[in-house]
Amino acid sequence: MDVLIKIKEIITVQEALEFIQAPECGGEVIFAGTVRNHTKQRSVLKLFYECYEAMAVSEMHKIAQQVQEKWPVQKLAMLHAIGDKYPGDLAVVIAVASAHRGVAFDACEFVIDTLKETVPIWKKEFFADGEII
Amino acid sequence: MSVLLFGVAKDIAGVPVIDIPEHITDVAALKAWLYNSYPALQQLKSLMIAVNREYAGDGQLISSDDEIAVIPPVSGG
Numbered sequence: 001m002d003v004l005i006k007i008k009e010i011i012t013v014q015e016a017l018e019f020i021q022a023p024e025c026g027g028e029v030i031f032a033g034t035v036r037n038h039t040k041q042r043s044v045l046k047l048f049y050e051c052y053e054a055m056a057v058s059e060m061h062k063i064a065q066q067v068q069e070k071w072p073v074q075k076l077a078m079l080h081a082i083g084d085k086y087p088g089d090l091a092v093v094i095a096v097a098s099a100h101r102g103v104a105f106d107a108c109e110f111v112i113d114t115l116k117e118t119v120p121i122w123k124k125e126f127f128a129d130g131e132i133i
Numbered sequence: 134m135s136v137l138l139f140g141v142a143k144d145i146a147g148v149p150v151i152d153i154p155e156h157i158t159d160v161a162a163l164k165a166w167l168y169n170s171y172p173a174l175q176q177l178k179s180l181m182i183a184v185n186r187e188y189a190g191d192g193q194l195i196s197s198d199d200e201i202a203v204i205p206p207v208s209g210g
Contacts (some may be wrong), residue, residue, distance in 0.1 A: 001191060025164055033210050049209070052139050055186040056209075092210050112210060120183070120202075121209030124138035 003122040004077040007051055011079040016095035020075035027101030029108040032104045037087035043128035049082045049091065052062040056080075059119045063111055071107045073098045078111060081119060090124075114127075134195070136163070137202040142180070145173045161191040167203065172209070179206050 004019045013032055020028055035047050043111055060078050067073050075097040094111045098104040125133045134151050138146050157163050160182045168175055181204040182189050186202070195201055 006150075024197075050139065050210070052137070052204070055183055055202065058186050078207075088134070102188055114206070116210040118207070119209050120139060120204050122205070123208045 001064070001073050002052055002075050003061070003067045004075075004079070004091055005057055005060045005064070005106060006078075007053055007058075007080045007082055009081065009083045011081045011090055011093055012063070013093055013095075015089065016022055016077035016093045019077045020095045020097035022074050022097055024099060025074050025097035026099055027104040028095065028097045029101065029104040030096075030114050031092075031108050033092040033112070035085045035087050035089045035091055037127060039127075043127045044087060045128050046087075047085045047091070048124040048126070049080075049085060050122055051080070056119050056121055059074060060115065063114050063118070066114070067096075067107050070110070071098065071103045071119075073103060074106050076107070076111070078115065080119075134197045134201070139198070139202065140204045140205045140208075141177065142171075142174060142203045145171050155197075158194055158196070159191070160189050160193045160195060163195060163201070164191070174205075178206050180204070 054088040064076055075081040079093040081091050094108050096104045135154055136151050143149050167200050182202050183202040
């Protein structure tokens with residue numbers, strides 16, 4: 001399995017999509033996580049993402065390792081943005097390519113769910129009413 | 134011995150790196166010292182310690198040669 005892992009200011013779906021292209025794959029699943037303009041009915045101005053980069057990359061590689069053990073996935077891209085992000089901005093992209101779609105859907109969901117649980121990345125929410133959480 | 138702080142733990146301490154007393158030699162003692170020194174950390178739903186970029190259990194030994202970090206609840210994605 002080929003793996004692309006990046007944490008940087010600006011990420012694109014295109015980079016992930018290009019990475020997972022493979023002639024032997026018939027199913028490509030992409031999850032794009034973007035910044036929502038509200039949290040629990042409160043208006044959100046922006047998010048600020050920070051990470052413990054060395055450990056975050058290490059934990060992302062562990063997720064890739066688990067994917068490789070569980071499913072016949074050929075390509076996996078995991079991109080996460082850091083810094084100030086505004087509503088509509090891309091925060092995370094997971095892209096998976098496999099021979100068939102079922103595996104790609106399952107693996108993609110596993111990757112984003114696990115990333116949110118284990119990878120040391122934090123968001124700070126800036127609300128329109130001035131509060132910061 | 135220095136410890137890296139991230140996320141809300143960094144905001145609570147007000148600095149990204151703190152020095153901890155040399156008598157602290159394992160993760161459990163470090164957590165107890167952190168909770169005592171920064172009581173606001175007790176409000177968090179979890180507090181993990183990473184040693185050399187790996188999540189560490191309470192019994193893990195730590196020394197000044199290790200890279201030690203305080204990991205509050207993660208919120209990526």
